[in-house]
Amino acid sequence: MARVFVSGSVARHLTGGETEFEVKADTVGRLVRELDRRFPGLGNQVEESMAVAIDGVICQDTLMEPIPPNSEIHLIPKIAGG
């Protein structure tokens, strides 16, 4: 099981204020689907406009990234640059 942390206000709104929970998923794609099942709209929000930090490694615009067992997952806004 991966432990998911939500710190931003947008995602928190979709989890009903829940900031920590466990999810069974071994890829970002499966995480997105599971998030959408539990918190309708959150998976789409993550896929479209958020990044997923897996054990500190920030991944975005990918559904393929593997999620190792017992990972720490952070849902954060997508990052750009200049």
Next chain:
Amino acid sequence: MNHVSDPKKLKVVGTRPIRPDGADKVTGRASFGADMSLPGMLTGAIKRSPHAHARILSIDTSKAEALPGVKAVVTAKDFPEIASEEAFVGEGPMNFRDLSRNCMARDKVLYEGHAVAAVAATSTAIAAQAAALIEVEYEVLPHVIDVEEAMADGAPLLHDDVFTAGVSPKPEKPSNVAKRVEFILGDVDAAMKTAEVIVEGRYTTKPVHQAYIEPHACVASVSGDGQAQVWCSSQGQFMVRAYCAKLLGMELSDIRVMPAEIGGGFGGKTLVYLEPLALALSRKSGRPVRMVMSREDVFRATGPTSGGVVEIKLGATRDGRIVAAECLLKFQAGAFPGSPVQPAAMTAFACYDLENVKVVGFDVVSNRPKVAAYRAPGAPISAFGVESAVDDLARALNMDPIALREKNAAKDGTKAAYGPTLKDIGFVETLEAAKNHPNMQVKLGPNQGRGVACGFWFNIGGESSGAVHVNEDGTVVVVSGNPDIGGSRASMAMMAAEVLGIPVERVRPIVGDTASIGYSFLTGGSRVTFATGMAVSQAAEKVVEQLKARAAALWDISAEAVEWCDGTAYPAGPNAGEFEPLPLAEIASKSGRTGGPITAEVSVNAQGAGPGYATHVCDVEVDRETGHVTILRYTAVQDVGRAIHPTYVEGQIQGGVTQGVGWALNEEYIYNAKGLLENPGFLDYRVPVASDLPMIDAVMIEVPNPRHPFGAKGVGEVPIVPPMAAVANAIRDAIGVRMHDLPMSPPKIRAALDAGELPMAAE
């Protein structure tokens, strides 16, 4: 594959070869956006709004169209109405509808310089005359420039369909506040009550332009069958293609974008302004159209970065442990939503290991050009407030500013305030190197001061493509999909040469157009050496495998029995047989007989770009009589992962510092009471020049990123994050006055000295 098990074995990476684009640039041969010329080409010109905020009642183009030499006139009616749709094509979220209306005003003009029509004519003079003949009837509306005035009740409203996002319940009235963001860690209110020392401050920054030397420019040509070509200077040919296709209702495959050399971007060329207009004019006239902005156009109509208000409160114990940190950010977005307040909020406290943090930010529209990305978007603004407050805290605690930062520094295992647990970071190492730098031992004289400030930027990866082609003579061409704004051609060639085991002089790097290389996200986010470097390295590895297979074929042995070393194939051992080594050039010369051309292209979606940290130390001298600040010394220490071409990395650090110093001391937009910009040129908008600065001492710390084949991290954005606070802290040290408002120009320094303003600190 990781190539840095032993960095000492690297033969190309880490060296300083001559720049592949250097000769053309210093001799004037390099071809920039405005240099393209085609037979029958027309010149485009834009009719711009003279008002900060007005409703467009009518546009009459008849006189312009009747002018001899005018071949086409376009207004918003020539572009499809775009539905509201968020997209991540460029830097940061951009709404296609807003972008369309930013390129060409539809119902209202939202800032002075907003485009309302465009013409194409047979000469520049006729185009300008035609633009002047276009008659626009306006209903002038009240305007608002300042961010806090735009947030106030009763402020002139820019959009009646913008409702503040991120608040609950959803507002019923539209607002200039487009979004509220919030990041919370721990319990700030409770922790603040335990603090033994509290410092607070309110800081303001002005919008500043990226001030690239080359104005926006493009040439567009649409054929009778709808096939279009665009030559332009941008930070991403694929970005230009995507935006133009959307804004004009075209297929991606109908637009081919050729990247020109780029005379600076710094984030400001991650959007389109001219390209859709030039395409529309070309489509209508049937002729190629060139459009070039003047410097005034650049200032009036292209994105600066936000100005902002930063309110900071830090609480600490007497031994220097920060127990609570609070930050409020109000950011100008310009005419459409989308300021970098979110990354500003996320980066605000990313240098520190804190348990209790609260950051709230507001994205606010006002009657200015829509902001564009600028190096580490948002981070320098919040860092100005945070790092000034940390300096005040050090003074209140009577602690050395580096020692205070060391005590609270983020390190591997720190849970960042924006969420993730950090790993493979080199922040502490930058503090250590700054502390031990010889510049720290220089004694300061009267009216001189020393300031320390730190900075963080995420860096990103993303989609990139790279190709490696072996020529028949053994030389190599590397093609990447990213415009070279900071030395990426050199670094691509070097990484390919390292993998291939050949001298970098035998590798020619080029930037491919949208039809000749796989998709690549734009050049920005300090991502190219990381992500595109990964693609190029992998392509080179594939080429090595092919070279080994070709050698094996020539020797009639198994490919597994071939080793590749220093650009030459060798039998792997005595069992492989005895053969004369085959250099790359010899294998290449026989490639036709062993299977055809040797080439590989790799596309990746690179993840895990390591974050960058920097510690800067600035020494200044303040002339108390004039208020002028002289930068005496500037030391910029940065964790760069692995410097592929150290000279370019140092250049990135020095360039970022220079822009930050300009932001700190001089740069600002000056609007009059009508909301019109009064300083749209480099005479009145003063960027630093060489004589304003000493040699900037760039110090590279290398804590490799394990996700990159050579350990590289992005380096182009972090160096602009600390300078404003470093300069402000040095001024505070020199004259005992805390400067809260940028730019810290001579009149403001004089005024602060006259007022005898004191640093804010309370126990």
